[in-house]
Amino acid sequence: MKIAVIGAGYVGLVSAACFAELGHEVVNVDNDRAKIAMLEQGQVPIHEELLPELLQKHRGRGLRFSADVRQAFSWCEVAFICVGTPPSPNGEADLSYVEGVARELALALKGHTVIVEKSTVPVGTCEAVRRTMLLHGADPRDFSIASNPEFLREGTAVSDFLYPERILLGVSDEESRKKLSAIYMPLLDGSYYERDDAIPGPTRPARLLVTSVRSAELIKHASNAFLALKISFINAVSTVCEGVGADVRQVAEGMGADSRIGPRFLTPGIGYGGSCFPKDVLAFRSVARSVGYDFQLLTEVMAINESQKERFLAKVREALWTLRGKKLAVLGLAFKGGTDDVRDSPAIEVVRRLLQEGAHVVAYDPAAMEKAKALFADGEIAFASDAYEACTGADAVLVLTEWQSFLELDLLRIRGLLKLPILLDGKNVFSTGVVEKAGLLYCGIGCEGSAFPLHAPFSQVSEDRSEMAEAGAQVAGEFTSALQALSQ
Template sequence: MKIAVLGTGYVGLSTGVCLSEIGHSVICIDTDEQKIKSLRQGISPIYEPGLETLLVQNAAAGRLLFTTSHREALIGAEIIIIAVGTPQRDDGGADLSYLEQAAKDIAAHLVQSAVVVLKSTVPVGTNEFIEKIMEDQCNERVTLEMVSNPEFLRQGSAIMDTMQPDRIIIGFDNEEAAMKVQEMYRPLNAPFVLTSIKSAEMIKYASNAFLATKISFINEVANLCGVVGADVEDVAKGMGKDKRIGESFLQPGIGYGGSCFPKDVKALLHTANLHGIQFSLLKETVAINDFQQELLVTKAIKRFGELKGKKVAMLGLAFKPETDDMREAPSIKIARSLAKLGAEVVAYDPVAIDNAKKILRDTIRYASSAHEAALDADAVFIVTEWNEFRHLNLEALMNIMKQPIVFDGRNCFGEERIRACKKIEYYPIGRPSIIIGMT
């Protein structure tokens, strides 16, 4: 099939690359000329394991092209995938301005009938809204059929999630259009969920909101474990073995972040409010997450009394490992809180420093390694669970610190690793603190 993809962010680029990998002819469109230039040179604008390799291979094979021209991309396209951003507005709702522009661009340049697949995360009713924009502006000889096909990609594993999806949601009004989209995805051998367009739109928000709630729940359990002396990781393991609960998203920490969970939870709340539904559970999910993102700072204040003049090494900036994405990352709130309290913050992340600088600017300093950040530090904050941090030589790290104190927001170290140190204060999440060799 010939497929056009509007948008070359995480979703659009991952989708376009993977569809070309399974044999389709794909052309990706973006209005950012510099981004398209880089993509044509085989350079991905985002850090995503495995993405750039597939990009280069499929471009070389002639199955994957990049352009800024809608006319060039849309000629002959059987399926048009819209994967532009829907960022959060100040009131919590989704900003659909990029989506509206994409619809207008399609209408202005499309000369043949096609199936339009909306992959962007959107509130219920958006497909209908976008379809009307295109119908009002399209050539009357052109017929468009809408299909809602929400994505479920995770940064850091977007290629695997695209190539091996748990399910593919297809929301449709026209059965022929749905069959066309099924055929596009057929090589993936994934189960299909066929439903109405509005139900498909809701599935995406409901899924992410449930996972965010699961994270907030285990974090509340962790906070209780920390008070009563239980070990939250043992509790989570025992819970997760129950098939009704499952092991995923039961890892305690300092809250969720990224481009999806915070935005989607608030967007679902916004929709609920518009329809007079008091979604109290989601309100509490947000409140718990806000509290959790400040937890390491709260623990540090309890330990030191005040943080003015203290040097804090912050290990991790991205909202999760294997990505350079800083959107809604807990590190942002932590860094700003520490700086406001007078602490000197020196941060290190394997890939996210450049993006962090755009947000935090000169609020903190940056190091080129974990050891450089920790040199003469009064405390280390572990904010992102990169494998590089899990495999640190703790004894060596403690020896170069002014005070060997670790606040681990991701529980990167087991008790055995900690007790192997000659001198350390270790404060995890939802597990007993360990203090060795301190006077």
């Protein structure tokens, strides 16, 4: 199939590479010429596991890059719209990028083309794309419109795309259903998984869901809103845990053992972020409002999410009293582990608040430093080349992103580098015991050790590195499974 993918961002670039991996002829188009030039030269503009390998494999063969939107449209049989849908100031999704593509499509179509909306959009957007195209002179016989929402998660995007739990097609005509099913057939009939060169993954043929266009659009918004709700729920539970002296990790494990609830997205922290959940919850609430329903539950989900940052900042103040002039090591800037994406990252917001209160921040992130640098004025914060450099001479270390590599840190060494032995864990990456064994006061979310002044037993501090390593390895194992479960 000849496929044009419009937008070479986190979704578009991964989709384009994966469609090429499934054997299609793909052109990935973006109006950002600098990005296209980078991709043509073999550079990869985002941090995403397995993506460099796929691009290397298909660039110049099944996968081309172009800034010429119209040429791509007149060539393809199927066009996937994967442009951004950021929030507008009133909370509704800003659909101007989608509209821009619709106008271009109307002017360039040649032969029958299936236009597929893959960006996350409010219900009714496919209708609006159709109307716009007709207004701009497209012949209704030349195109059909379908919705194919994307459920990949940054950090595991390639595996998610090639091993999806479901492929959702919102279609209103047989032509769209046939072409889209054909595109995904290697995943639906499992033939991709039998290939020797397949990207390895948890082999399972994907489940195909075919719905109306409107239902498909709504499923994506409702799914993201529900996941955000689950995160806010466990965050609220963590607050109760702190009040009553229970441990949210144990509570989450007990709740998650019930298959009706499930263990995923039950990890408390400084709140959800990223380019999807915050805007999608807002946009879904706006959709509800537009039909006269006040979706107050979502208002509360957002309020809890905001309060998590405040609650964490209160813990920092509790640990350090005043923040003016204090040097704080920040580990993690990305909105979650495994990605370089800092859009709407709670870690960035926490850093901004710390700066406002007069703290000096020295930050380290395994992948997101370049993107984070663009968000701060020169010299506003310092960037360290590793976690140890960030911790040197700091009054406390704050963990703000759940990077797995943080678990491999030598906490005894960190304790030696810090001015004060304080670790504030905004993502419950570490377990209380392991941190306290290294002689650090520990403060996580909703768990033992989360109240200051801590009972941290300096006298009981273990200097025995093998004991530390053993405990660390155990937690690392637990964390790996937790990470697999925890993706936004």
